[in-house]
Amino acid sequence: xxxxxxVTVPKRAKRGEVIEVKTLAQHAMETGYRRxxxxxxxxxxxxxxxxxxxxxxxxxxxxxxxxxxxxPLIAFSLVASESGTLEFRWSGDNGYAVTETAxxxxx
Amino acid sequence: MRLLAFxxxxxxxxxxxxxxxxxxxxxxxxxxxxQDDDAANPGMFWVLDGEGLFKPCxxxxxxxxxxxxxxxxxxRDAKSGRPMNLEQRINACRTDRMREKPFAxxxxxxxxxxxxxxxxxxxxxxxxxxxxxxxxxxxxRQGQLNLSCAQCHDERWDRKLAGTPVAQGHPTGYPIYRLxxxxxxxxxxxxxxxxxxxxxxxxxxxxxxxxxxxxxxxxRARGMNIESPxxxx
Numbered sequence: 003x004x005x006x007x008x009v010t011v012p013k014r015a016k017r018g019e020v021i022e023v024k025t026l027a028q029h030a031m032e033t034g035y036r037r038x039x040x041x042x043x044x045x046x047x048x049x050x051x052x053x054x055x056x057x058x059x060x061x062x063x064x065x066x067x068x069x070x071x072x073x074p075l076i077a078f079s080l081v082a083s084e085s086g087t088l089e090f091r092w093s094g095d096n097g098y099a100v101t102e103t104a105x106x107x108x109x
Numbered sequence: 110m111r112l113l114a115f116x117x118x119x120x121x122x123x124x125x126x127x128x129x130x131x132x133x134x135x136x137x138x139x140x141x142x143x144q145d146d147d148a149a150n151p152g153m154f155w156v157l158d159g160e161g162l163f164k165p166c167x168x169x170x171x172x173x174x175x176x177x178x179x180x181x182x183x184x185r186d187a188k189s190g191r192p193m194n195l196e197q198r199i200n201a202c203r204t205d206r207m208r209e210k211p212f213a214x215x216x217x218x219x220x221x222x223x224x225x226x227x228x229x230x231x232x233x234x235x236x237x238x239x240x241x242x243x244x245x246x247x248x249x250r251q252g253q254l255n256l257s258c259a260q261c262h263d264e265r266w267d268r269k270l271a272g273t274p275v276a277q278g279h280p281t282g283y284p285i286y287r288l289x290x291x292x293x294x295x296x297x298x299x300x301x302x303x304x305x306x307x308x309x310x311x312x313x314x315x316x317x318x319x320x321x322x323x324x325x326x327x328x329r330a331r332g333m334n335i336e337s338p339x340x341x342x
Contacts, residue, residue, distance in 0.1 A: 004158055010148040028154040031291070072291035073151035075143070 004028065009090055011104040015082035023054065023062075024077040027092050027100060033068040049094035052076055057086035066094070082108045131333060132276040132341055135267070140288070144340035152224060152286035152338025155217075155293045159225025162218060165207065172229065179227035180235050180335050183324040191317055192240060192324045196223050196295060214314035220293045224284050227337035234332050235281070243325025246318055252309030258322075273342065279330035280323065282339015289342065296323050 010024040027049060034046025046068060054062040062078050080088075090102045133141060143149045163172065179195055186193040186201070193201065196219055200211035212219035247258045261270070262278035269275070283296040290298075297319050301311045312319045 004154075006154055006157055008148050008153065010146075024148055026149060026151060026153075028151075071288070073154065075149055075151075 005098070005100050007090065007092065007100050007102045009088075009102045009104050011088055011106055012082075013105070014107045014109060017082065017084075017108050019082045020079050021082050021106075022077060023080055023088065024075070025052075025054075025090055025102075026073060026075050027052075028073055029092075029094070029098070031066075031068070031070055031072045031074065035068065047095045047098075049074065049092050049098060051091075051093050053091045054078075054080075055089045055091075056080065057084065058089075082106060084108050129279060129330070129333060130266075130277055131279055131281045131336065133282070133336060133339065135274045135276045136340075136342060140340055140342055144282070144336065150286065150338060150340055152284070152293055152340060155221045155224040155284070155286075156228050156338060158217070159221035159223070162222045163225055166202070169206070175226050175229040177230050177233050179223075179230040179337060180233045181237060183237065183240075183320050183327065185238070192243075192320045194296075194320050194323050195226065196297075197315065197320070199223065199226070215295060215298060220284050220295065223295070224293060224338045227284065227335065230335040231337060232334050234334055235327055235330050237324060237327040237331060239328040240321045240324035242318075243321035243323070243328075246322050247325055252304065252307035254307050256307045258303070278326060279333055280326050281330055281333050282336035282341065284337065285339040285341045287341050293338065296326075 006028040008026045010022075012021050015021050029049050030047065031049065032044055032047040034044070034048075036044045038044060048068055048070070049066045052062075052064040052066065052074075053060060061080055064076060066074065085106060085108045088104045088106060090104075092098070092100045133144065136144075143151075147153050163170075182195040182198060183192040185191070186197075196214065199219065199222055203209040204211050212222070250257045250260075258278065261275050266275050266277045280296045280299075283299070284293050285299070286293050287299075297314055300319055300322060301314075304311050
């Protein structure tokens, strides 16, 4: 399975403006509570943490748990303070690690 | 409980329907928003994977040439005379022309390629010939609950089943990302869901009966626009 992530960040914003950031990560979020038709337990395989940093400074962090849906959509707000780069990191079970970045210009 | 729920669907409220409505219109605002925004629609992951899987097809087909294809399937296959759905068309292309193994039904590969091709028809009206065999199946009572498709989807749409409205059953968004499935699935998977809800015997994936039914449903939704990849609760 591929490990894609889609992030949506406005390209331009005014200084001090509250912007919406939206992220969607491709992940099955296997709970660990399910069994196969033959009764074998399916091991847990979920995203554990999501972190967003803005020019290197952490601005949003989230811990994820087994009850969270597959392909989690995480949306949150930020104050656009300066031009630069938003970095998004997802990490989880079985070495899952995905990084995405987005540029924002603040005027 | 299910039986009780079915019994609660009282007498028919309306015959079908000058007014045809996509399942989209029965959904909550939040679920609609998911479908409307490609950056929030998880079905797009399959579309993006399908874009990669389409590369070997580019020897014969252009992406541009895939516009409208999903709006015309299922269609009669000239060779066998039987209706063939989009998934079967893809697999026929693989086995007959590319000398490759067919993808399994509901495999990630087949769903992704189907989703990628179907997305090229987004916003285009469905144009499919009627299947009489499909209509017969649609109106035939079956299963332990002795229900036909028409009893819910023609006569009782917009009534509630287990708290959610019964839709008219127009297959405008397939393959769909169904929140209940936590993944993408084909129209045949959805039809098998309904059959199991009716406690009827399930046709296997790819069965001609299911394809006839698909073709009838697409004809019934003729003129409505393709939404693929749709999001449904």
